[in-house]
Structure formats: C-alpha cells, structure tokens
Amino acid sequence: MSVSGQHRLQVGIVGGTGYTGSELLRLLLPHPGVDVATVTSRAEAGRPLAEAYPHLRGITDLVFREPDAAALSGCDVVFFATPHAAAMHLVPELRAAGQRVIDLSADFRLRDPDLWAQWYGEPHACPDLIESAVYGLPERHRDSLRDAQLVACPGCYPTSIILAMLPLLEVGLADPARLVADAKTGVSGAGRTLKTPFLFGEMAESFKAYGVAGHRHLPEIRQVLGNVAGGDVGLTFVPHLVPMVRGIHATCYLDVADRDTDLQALFEQRYAGEPFVDVMPPGATPETRTVRGSNTCRLAVHRPGGGDVVVVLSVIDNLVKGAAGQAVQCLNLMAGFEETAGLTSPALVP
Ligand SMILES: NC(=O)C1=CN([C@@H]2O[C@H](COP(=O)(O)OP(=O)(O)OC[C@H]3O[C@@H](n4cnc5c(N)ncnc54)[C@H](OP(=O)(O)O)[C@@H]3O)[C@@H](O)[C@H]2O)C=CC1
C-alpha cells in the first residue's frame, strides 16, 4: 500500500448500509488521507449513496455496488462492516491479491477455529488466515497493527471491558479468577436489520438483561484477558439492553487485595499518552453521552468503602470506539497517518 506522495489511500466498505458501515462513511469521507472508492450493499446495488442517505447529499457521488472482489479491486484497504460469517468468504481472495483488510465483524477475533464454530454456529471458512489476524485494540497491539495485513476489530462490549480491566491484570493486582462485568448497551448494537425485540414499542421505557447464560463476547473477552493475565480467567459477563441508541456502560468488579498501590496513578500512568482513553479524576462517574459520536473510552476507578472490590466504570460509543472509530484508528496506524486523523471530533452533547 502506498501512502506517500500523491497516492491517497483507496478504501472500500463492504456493508455500507448498516450502522457501522454508515459510521465508517461519516468518519472516512472527510478523512484527510483516504478516498472512499467502493461501498457495497446487495439490497441497494446501483443506487446512489446520497439517495439512500440524504445526510450525504452534496458530499459523495458514489453508488452502492455488489460485494465482490471485482468491485473492490482498486482498494488498498477493505473494511468489512458485515454480520459475522460474511467476511471470511471474501477475505482469502482479497488477501491473495495483496489487499489489506480491517474486519469489524467477529470472523477473525477468536484464535481457535473450533471455539469460533461453537459460538458462531458454523465451521470457519478460512481457519488458516486466523493466525495472521491482529486484534485491533491499539492500546494493546499498537506495534503489531502498523504492519498488519488483516485486522480483527474487537467487539463493542470487549473494548469497554478490556480497557477497564487491563491496567489491574497487567500488573497482577486483580484476582483473575473473579472478574465481573455488568454492561449495558444501546439498541444500535443490534444493527439495522429489522428484529421485533428492538422495535421502539418493544424496548422503549424498559430495561433487561440478555445472554446471561453465555454471550458470544464472553470467549473473546476471556481470550484477551487470559493473554494479559498469563492464564485462564474466570469472568462473569452480563449484558443488558437499555432504551438509548448509542453507548455502552460497563461496570467492572475486580478483587484487589493489595491496598498499597495508588490505583488512580496506576490507571493514569497506563493510559498516559493514549489519545482515546480518558482516566477521569477520583470520584467521577462517566456518562455515555460524554462519548456519543467520539472515539473516546472514558474510565473511572473506585474502591467503594475501602473494601477488597475495585469498581472500574467504562463508557464508549459502541459505533465509534466500539466499532468504526476503532477501525479507523487501526487504519491510521497501518497507513502511517497520525493515529487521531479523522477522529478528533468531540462528543455530541447533549
Ligand atoms: N452495531 C454495533 O454496535 C457493532 C457492530 N459490530 C459488528 O459489525 C458488523 C456490522 O454490524 P452492523 O453495522 O450493526 O450491522 P447491520 O445489520 O446494521 O449492517 C450489515 C451490513 O452488511 C451488509 N451485508 C449483510 N450480509 C452480507 C453479506 N453476506 N455479504 C456482504 N454484505 C452483507 C448489509 O447490506 P446488504 O444486505 O444490502 O448487503 C449491511 O450493509 C457485525 O459483524 C457486528 O457484529 C461490531 C461492534 C459494534
């Protein structure tokens, strides 16, 4: 991929009509280093983007195309914003042609293809490519991302939970056998496809847990935190749906017997220089609206009542740091752009 001189990076988006695809368009159309060359949708193929998305009128003349290798052939980097088990069928052809891939779906996140098949319900189509995928969490894999040819972007819940737990597990302060993450998400996490439980009349003014017996993000979070802790971790993860559009709030509980370490200083030092992680002052409680539309993860660390349990609060926008923003952050690293390029907008408040 050439990123120097006159050659602007040509990027493609597979799945441009979904929520993360349209968020990629919002971030990439004004990006200083790239041209969006191809955007796909099977249902909208042949239709101008600006007709399907009136907010893009006057901004792009692109027309949706069918998702195939020919349509994507001019792209240096291809983003997949597709449901799981779609990217894995096209990625081998793109990789064979030397194109770099950033996958927002789950297809390359789990290292063990059998575990993937167990959670995603079908055999993996290209297990041989999994090992080459770099997990797209810059706060942990920045150096590997610079040369990555295939990036597996983390899930939205995993991003919020891993960033909250990382500082304590990296230094061995938290008991890895007793981790708890109680997380809430907005409805855009379910995507744009019509599903009855996500209709306004079904979920407005209501609040519920789901996936309590086992959510597909559980093996992903365990895999990453297990690598951090150097062994298996015991994690209880309970996701909830709240009636808002964007945002994740994760309340993470960790057993920390050590009382000598200044945890506020630990978090501040771990994330010093991280452009997209904000450690709030002692006593703060981050709100999802402070990250809405921005690529920031905002954290606060507490030890209620001075007890053994440390509580870390973590908020992100599921569509930005939880998906499209993090994917663009990975692109910036891969292409040698400023890591913050195209990602400097503050949150939409209110
Ligand atoms: N929503 C969120 O908060 C987050 C989502 N993700 C992940 O990102 C991915 C996309 O999510 P989201 O944007 O919410 O999904 P949506 O359901 O909103 O959009 C899916 C998009 O993919 C296209 N598509 C569907 N099936 C295929 C296929 N077989 N081949 C090519 N294109 C296809 C659809 O268009 P068409 O059918 O017309 O081709 C549509 O544009 C998912 O894997 C999701 O898990 C990750 C983090 C957060």
Ligand SMILES: CC(=O)N[C@@H](CCC(=O)OP(=O)(O)O)C(=O)O
């Ligand atoms: C409300 C809702 O359904 N949320 C989604 C969030 C997952 C998601 O968005 O997909 P990733 O795995 O790619 O992160 C869910 O729980 O499945």
